[in-house]
Amino acid sequence: MNTQPFLGRLDPELVSRLVGNRRGLFTSAAKSLGLFASAPLVLAAASSEVFGAALPKQIVDTLNFALTLEHIEDAFYRTALEKNFIPKEHQEVFTNIGLHEAQHVKFLSGALGSAAVKRPQADFTAGGKYSDVFTNFDTFLTLAQTFEDLGVAAYKGQAGNLMENGDILTAALQIHSVEARHAAIVRRIGGKKAWDSAFDEPKTKEDVLAAAKPFLKA
Amino acid sequence: MQTYNENSTLLQPRSRRTVLKWSGSAVATIAISGGLLPNFGISSALAADLGKGDIGVLNYAYALEQLEAAFYMKVIDSPYNDMPDAEKLALTDIRDHEVAHRDFLKNALAEKAIPDLEVDFSKVDFTKRESVLGTAKVFEDLGVSAYNGAGKLIKNPDYLLAAGKIVSVEARHAATIRDMLQPGSVAFADPEVVDKNGLDGAKPSAEVLKAAGPFIKTQVTANSIVGMK
Numbered sequence: 001m002n003t004q005p006f007l008g009r010l011d012p013e014l015v016s017r018l019v020g021n022r023r024g025l026f027t028s029a030a031k032s033l034g035l036f037a038s039a040p041l042v043l044a045a046a047s048s049e050v051f052g053a054a055l056p057k058q059i060v061d062t063l064n065f066a067l068t069l070e071h072i073e074d075a076f077y078r079t080a081l082e083k084n085f086i087p088k089e090h091q092e093v094f095t096n097i098g099l100h101e102a103q104h105v106k107f108l109s110g111a112l113g114s115a116a117v118k119r120p121q122a123d124f125t126a127g128g129k130y131s132d133v134f135t136n137f138d139t140f141l142t143l144a145q146t147f148e149d150l151g152v153a154a155y156k157g158q159a160g161n162l163m164e165n166g167d168i169l170t171a172a173l174q175i176h177s178v179e180a181r182h183a184a185i186v187r188r189i190g191g192k193k194a195w196d197s198a199f200d201e202p203k204t205k206e207d208v209l210a211a212a213k214p215f216l217k218a
Numbered sequence: 219m220q221t222y223n224e225n226s227t228l229l230q231p232r233s234r235r236t237v238l239k240w241s242g243s244a245v246a247t248i249a250i251s252g253g254l255l256p257n258f259g260i261s262s263a264l265a266a267d268l269g270k271g272d273i274g275v276l277n278y279a280y281a282l283e284q285l286e287a288a289f290y291m292k293v294i295d296s297p298y299n300d301m302p303d304a305e306k307l308a309l310t311d312i313r314d315h316e317v318a319h320r321d322f323l324k325n326a327l328a329e330k331a332i333p334d335l336e337v338d339f340s341k342v343d344f345t346k347r348e349s350v351l352g353t354a355k356v357f358e359d360l361g362v363s364a365y366n367g368a369g370k371l372i373k374n375p376d377y378l379l380a381a382g383k384i385v386s387v388e389a390r391h392a393a394t395i396r397d398m399l400q401p402g403s404v405a406f407a408d409p410e411v412v413d414k415n416g417l418d419g420a421k422p423s424a425e426v427l428k429a430a431g432p433f434i435k436t437q438v439t440a441n442s443i444v445g446m447k
Contacts, residue, residue: 096404103416166370174417180389198318199383
């Protein structure tokens with residue numbers, strides 16, 4: 001079972017470090033997010049305030065890179081689900097995937113606070129190459145697999161850049177394996193194997209951005 | 219014969235130690251990220267030390283991969299009743315992956331690798347699909363959460379990357395097995411394994427070893443992976 005809230009799974013020492021001596025900050029983060037913001041989000045927001053400029057540039061850059069990819073995925077599934085072309089028997093799966101991508105956007109945005117990048121403008125037809133992406137389920141599946149496999153390779157390639165902060169690294173790994181679960185199910189729906197081999201290969205930031213570039217408006 | 223563990227229990231400060239006594243004959247005592255367990259004149263054949271730091275974490279992964287590899291080898295050697303071809307193909311791939319993971323880690327650890335673990339699948343009915351896939355689901359989800367929990371303990375970025383190359387394949391397995399059990403559903407990544415922040419599990423070693431314990435005969439003493447709680 002993994003229903004325990006993130007806050008509860010954090011090292012109590014970390015929580016007290018983040019929140020214990022900074023109750024004012026914690027409260028202000030809670031206020032800015034609204035009464036019903038989840039504890040982890042409040043914590044994430046509070047932590048970004050706490051660390052502020054202290055959060056190393058390498059980690060901010062890496063999380064923003066991840067956030068950019070999550071924004072793309074989030075917009076992709078949100079748009080697809082609005083277009084109402086996904087076969088009924090697969091709608092539940094893609095709703096679930098879309099929910100996770102939205103959660104990842106929220107989580108990373110919360111952790112980055114004011115340092116978070118803006119949502120990029122996406123073009124899922126890639127300049128017309130995939131003009132039927134939101135009418136043809138096969139095209140949609142192809143792109144879904146591309147984004148999920150790319151996400152897995154991207155997080156994997158960035159893990160080393162997050163080693164300085166164990167809690168952030170752990171959260172990134174927890175997203176990484178969710179993306180892999182997504183990739184597997186999308187491949188299965190497409191009638192493919194859920195994997196390529198015994199080892200998933202990483203991709204560099206440059207390679208990932210090059211692969212994502214056709215889907216971003218200049 | 220098995221006085222080692224008892225001695226260490228007496229001598230180790232409680233807070234530094236998590237001792238898991240597992241059923242079956244004690245073949246070897248393994249200290250996860252050891253260095254804390256003194257070797258009380260026991261022969262090295264009976265007591266294997268996982269070593270410190272990264273070696274300890276890699277041996278921890280190696281233990282889990284040994285368990286998974288042994289399980290799927292048996293699954294393919296004695297397929298459950300009426301195993302469909304598609305499932306046999308997928309399970310054969312998974313077996314090959316786990317064997318590759320096991321061998322990769324053994325090779326990386328070389329002389330620092332723990333000995334072969336003796337497994338116990340007596341609770342699994344290999345003729346029944348539900349029993350086999352139900353066990354596979356436990357192993358795969360456990361593997362994912364074990365790697366996710368251990369990542370932050372790794373010091374060498376090359377090892378972290380290697381673990382990353384393995385864990386996402388375990389997650390692909392987990393999603394596949396879950397989808398076999400509940401086809402077309404959200405089981406591949408449901409709230410049982412993915413929380414409200416969209417995060418997969420990350421478990422400390424003590425919890426993972428406790429869950430794996432019933433399937434391993436070899437007595438394993440998890441002696442605090444540094445930083446794990």
